[in-house]
Amino acid sequence: MGVTDPPAHTIESCMHVSDVLARVGSKWSILVIAKLGQGPQRFNALKREITGISQRMLTLTVRGLERDGLILRTATPSIPPRVDYALTDLGRSLLEPVQALGEWAIAHRAVVEAARHTFDAQHRDAGSHD
Amino acid sequence: MGVTDPPAHTIESCMHVSDVLARVGSKWSILVIAKLGQGPQRFNALKREITGISQRMLTLTVRGLERDGLILRTATPSIPPRVDYALTDLGRSLLEPVQALGEWAIAHRAVVEAARHTFDAQHRDAGSHD
DNA sequence: CTGCATCCGCTACGATACTG
């Protein structure tokens, strides 16, 4: 097709970025990736480590991650069944930019919180009197 | 404060990262940030450029971004009213890691799609036939 | 131990209409 290779990043490209960020943006996803970044983990190990996650969410999260080829699911057909999850090479490569964003988050966390506080304060009495 | 850079990334740190990624992960957010990265834009201009976004979502997105100090809202009290949105310094600093992640998305887009296809194919007849 | 299906509630999202 007549591909109109754009000189810069198009909205279309941003769409794909949105898609990835939507997946990575799911709070549980990066927690799983971060945990798996420390080495392969079993299902219950992940559930135990990631406080607050439900079994359903963990299942859906790992399946989504596996579907995207970010993690590898290794099921051992034994009794009791053992399932290990590990980052793939693709997942590890994703870990880098994610960590970069993570460092930004940590570095500017205070600024963002302050901005929120300021915004909140300005909107508490916006249009109101004392 | 005692910045004793932690030995590794803790779960708690990841929580904050999740928070930021949750905001950035909202597909509309990065589109707005990307658009604003090209220069200040008016409300309708953003709505026109970002195809598919509703007025409600744009308002909410822009307000959330402003609340976090990522963008600056400049309202001109005239008839008709004119409101310009522009990236703050904080927003521009966020643009860097986001673009890094964006390049990852573009670079590995095909791989992810292939992984999805493979996963989908394997699960279409998983457990079926011999 | 792991995974899935169901029920149920909640919040996020989209379209419309109205105000300034």
Place this chain on the structure above:
DNA sequence: CAGTATCGTAGCGGATGCAG
């Protein structure tokens, strides 16, 4: 032109029970 309020929908997310 910019923004808000309301309504309706739909997908997300949590708890439970069951199956391999």
